[in-house]
Amino acid sequence: CYLFLSHSSLVLSGLELVNVIGMTGALCVWISVGLSLTGFGLTIRAVESRIGRISLDRFHDMYEHTPTLAGLFLLTGLASIGFPGTIGFVGMELLIEGCVEVYPLVGLSLVLASALNGISILRAWFRIFTGVPLQSSVSLKSQFAERFAVVLLALLILGGGLWPQPGVASRHHAAKSLMDLRHQRATVAGSQAVETQATGRSASEASHP
Template sequence: MLRFPWLTLLVLLPSAGAAATLLRRSVRRAHAIGVAVVLIEVLLATGAWIDLGGRGAAADPWVGFLRMDDLSAPLFLAVAMTVAAVQPTARRAKRTTGVVATILGSEALLFLMFSSTEPWTLTVLFAAGTILPWADARTWDRGARRAFSLYMGASVMLFAIGTAASGEPWAWAPLVAAILIRKGIVPFHSWVPPFFQAARPGVAILFSIPQVGTYCAARLLVPSAPREALWIVGTASLVTAVYAAALGTIQKDARRMFGFLFMSQSAVVLAGLSCDNVPGLAGGLTLWVASVLSLAGLGVVLRALEARRGALSLARFHGGYERMRILAVSFLILGFACVGVPGTIGFIAEEILVDGTVESLPLLGFLAAIAAALNGITVLRAYGSLFCGAPSGPWPEQTLRRERLAVLSLTALLLATGIWPGPLVRAEASAAALLLSERADPRR
C-alpha cells in the first residue's frame, strides 16, 4: 500500500479544480486555477512513482480500488506532463471557464482510467473518454462528426460486449475489435485524419495521445488473450505503422500530417504489446511513454503556430525560425524522439523493442525500422516547411513564455530520460514480466 493517498489526490484535485473554474466568472482566475492544478498534478505523479519504490504494485490507502504499478506509474507522469503543457498554452481568444474545466475533467478521467484494472470499470471509463470529443464535435464538419460517432459508438459497444462475455472463449474478439477501432488501426482508421483536422488541437491531444486503447490492451488482452488475438493485433498494427508513415510523408495539411504520425507511432506501440518476451514487451511499453511525451510536444508546437498563422500548409515555406528558435529546435528534437534518434528515450525504446523481437518476431523490428525512417522524413519535411524559408505573412511570430516553458519541459524530459533511462526501463521491464506472468494459460 502507498504511504500517502497520491492516487486519490490525482483524481480529486482536477475534479475539484474543474468544479471551481465553472463557478468562476473571471476567465483569468479560472485559468490561474487550472495552471496551479496541473502543476501540482505533476508533483503528485512524481511523488507517487517515488513512493511506489520498485515494489511492483500498491493500492491507494484511502480508495482501495485505485492502484498503481510499474505499468501505470510512468503513465501518470507522462499524462501529467501532457496536460501541464496543454492547459497553460490554451489560446487566450478561445479560453473560457468551460474550456479550463474540460481540460481538468479530462485529466481526472485519465488518472482514474490508469488507476483502474477491473474490466467493467475500464469499460465505463472507455466510454466516458469519448465525451470530450463528442462535446467538441458540434464545430466539426458533417463528415468528421459522422465518422467519429459511428466508429466510437461501435468501439464502446464492442468493448462492453467483450467485457460482458468474460470467460467465454470468443470474448477476446470484440475486445480486439474495440481496441483496434479506438487506436485507429487499419482497416478501422478512416476516422483519425478527419478527427485531427476538425477537432480543436487540445481535444485531439487529450483524447488520442495518452493512448487509452493501449492501456486496455495491456490490462485485458496481454495477460489472457490467446496467441491468435495478439497475432491479429500485431499484424494489423505493423501494417498500420508503415501505411500511416508512408501517407504522412505526402500530406499538405499539418493537422493531417500529425494525425498520420500519431497513427504510425501508436501502431508500433500496440505491435510491441504482441511480443511474448520481456525485452520486446518492455520496449513497446517504453516506446508508449516516449510517444506520449513527444507527440504531445509536437501538438503544442503546432497549436502555437496555428494560433499565429491560421491553417498550416506544408506545401510552402513559412519561415520564422529567427523569431521562434526555441519552438523550432524543440519541434526537431520532439520529432526525432518520435523516430528514435540517439540521445532521446525514443532511441532506447526502439532499440529494446527491436532487440527483443529479432528472434521471435523479426518482421516487427524490420517494419518498425521502416516506419521510423518514413516518420523521420515526415518530421524533417514538416520542420522545413514550418520554420525555414522567408516569412510568408505578417504574423506575430514572437512566442509566449508559457509556450516556451511547456515545450521545453517536455523536450528536457525526453532528453533526460534518454541520458538516464534506468528508472523508466526498469519499471517497464518489471511491468512486462508481470503481464506475461499473468497469462491464464502458460502454453499460449
C-alpha cells in the first residue's frame, strides 16, 4: 500500500510540472508502474496462497519452492523504481530530469524516494524468499498458469526497457498536447481577465465623468 502511494506521488509530481520532459516522464512512469505493480501484486498473492498472510518479521525461504515467483517479484519490484534495462528506467530518468530543471529540491526528493522504495523492495524479497528452508507436506512449486504469467510480464517489462522508443514517443506527443492545451487555457483566462478589467474601468469612468 505504501509502495503504491509512493509511486502515485511520483507520477503526480511529474504531472504538475510545466515542462514537456517532466510530463513525458510522468506519463511513462504511470504506465510502467501500472504494469510493474500488477505483476508485483500477483506475485504476492501467489505466495500468500501457499503460506498464508506474509509477515516481514521473519524469513520464509520460498525461493527453493518457487524460484520463478522469486524472479518475477524482484523484476517487477526493480522495474517499478526504474532499474536500468526495465520499462521504468527511461520514464524515471525523464521525470527526475524534468523535476531537477524546474524544482531542484523536488528532484532530489524524487531520487531519495526511489532509493527508499528500492531498499523496501529488496528487504521484502530477502524476507520472503530467503532464510531457513521451509518444510511442507504438499508441493509449493509454480503452476503452469503462474509460469505463463511470469514469462509474459517479464517480456513486457524487459521489452519496454530494451526498446522504449515507441512508448516514449507516444507519451511525448501526449505531454506536448497537454502542455499546448494548458497554455491555450492560460492565454484565454488572461485575455478574459484583461477584458474584465477594461470593462470595469470603462464603467467606472462612465459613472464618474
